Amino acid sequence: MSILLTDRQQAILDFIAACLREGSAPTRGDIAEHFGFASRSAAEQHLRALASKGMIELQAGASRGIRLTRPTREQGYSALFPGTVSLPLIGRVAAGHPILASEHIERQVQVDPELFHPRADYLLRVRGESMRGIGILDGDWLAVHRQLIAENGQVVVARIDDEVTVKRFQRRADRILLLPENPDFQPIEVDSQREFSIEGLAVGVVRQGFTA
């Protein structure tokens, strides 16, 4: 069995997504009626196919028990997943703890992770003005995609000796530079003495309000 969906299956999946957007999953009868099937069994079989391909999950016995599982990203199904339309907001990161440790999560924020490219995994509360030059201000929420490597010039969330910071990444032959975007700040030079890791890539900003 191919993992790819047939046109028909894709159409069924789209219809299910549309129904969920409207409020509730379709019944077999709804699907049959919409596609002009004379029999609900046709719908049932399509659901089985979609389920076996991992696109949906069927709850046995329950009416309208259809859930989308893994969203086909490019279609924007993500809006239908309660768990995925929100992002954790990370506040003060304590030394020695992973960023996403639950004690750092201030709240869940209703922002679609798929809004950003690549997808955002969490929001990090920015402290300081070192990146003001590219419009990242103190208090802003930085959308971050988790990844361990970066290319020169990318804006990253990095950890140096247990301290988390946002800077532009620059790898030289012999050392790593973390560049601020503010003339009032000095570049940070990372030598091998210090523990260094990249936590993620900055993929966006969310800001609430403006000071008058």
Next chain:
Amino acid sequence: MSILLTDRQQAILDFIAACLREGSAPTRGDIAEHFGFASRSAAEQHLRALASKGMIELQAGASRGIRLTRPTREQGYSALFPGTVSLPLIGRVAAGHPILASEHIERQVQVDPELFHPRADYLLRVRGESMRGIGILDGDWLAVHRQLIAENGQVVVARIDDEVTVKRFQRRADRILLLPENPDFQPIEVDSQREFSIEGLAVGVVRQGFTA
């Protein structure tokens, strides 16, 4: 009949909202089981009460046919209404047309309007660098709350002779000033010759990505 909900009715409503967040509305049986009712009729009657008070809408005959109607905002039901968890993104605003005219809407963006205070009504694509000083860059999406008046110092979306602009608002005895946040730009002075109106208050920013 009071329009206010009893404690029990509020609890039922909360449960329905919770179920919808999980994916689908509850059946009478689900409600009865959750609250320990021996009979599904108890659930049915509560649903009737909620429906007659306008809190929910019942679809006759359909299983799980419960919809929330008016969200009690402060409870965060807004997340359950497909129409209210997203904001329209406004692109280029054509002269002479209201901002929210449908031809200006580029797409719907999954961002919770309640994230901002006051609530955001739409997102406006920012053009130009005139507000760079407070971190509003070219291409950013400005979250805007519709309102027709503003106080001195607030960042507003204003319309001057059919042109839409984002500036800091300053009312003087004899004239109105629109102040940029960028030394490369000059303040705009609005005299009585020109048609002027405030479209809304800037309440936040959403940005996708950073240029390397």
Next chain:
DNA sequence: GCTCATACTGCACAAATGTACAGTAGTCCG
């Protein structure tokens, strides 16, 4: 040609579900 997968029709049955009606008990109010 045979086999396999897709895409359906048709029938059937049991469980889930919506819904109506009758009745009990407590509270609040005039």
Next chain:
DNA sequence: CGGACTACTGTACATTTGTGCAGTATGAGC
């Protein structure tokens, strides 16, 4: 006290719905 309202129990029945089984037609691949 009687009446209205809330909050339930209990029974019953017609649909709606999920689900299984058998069968037809079509196209792709060997």
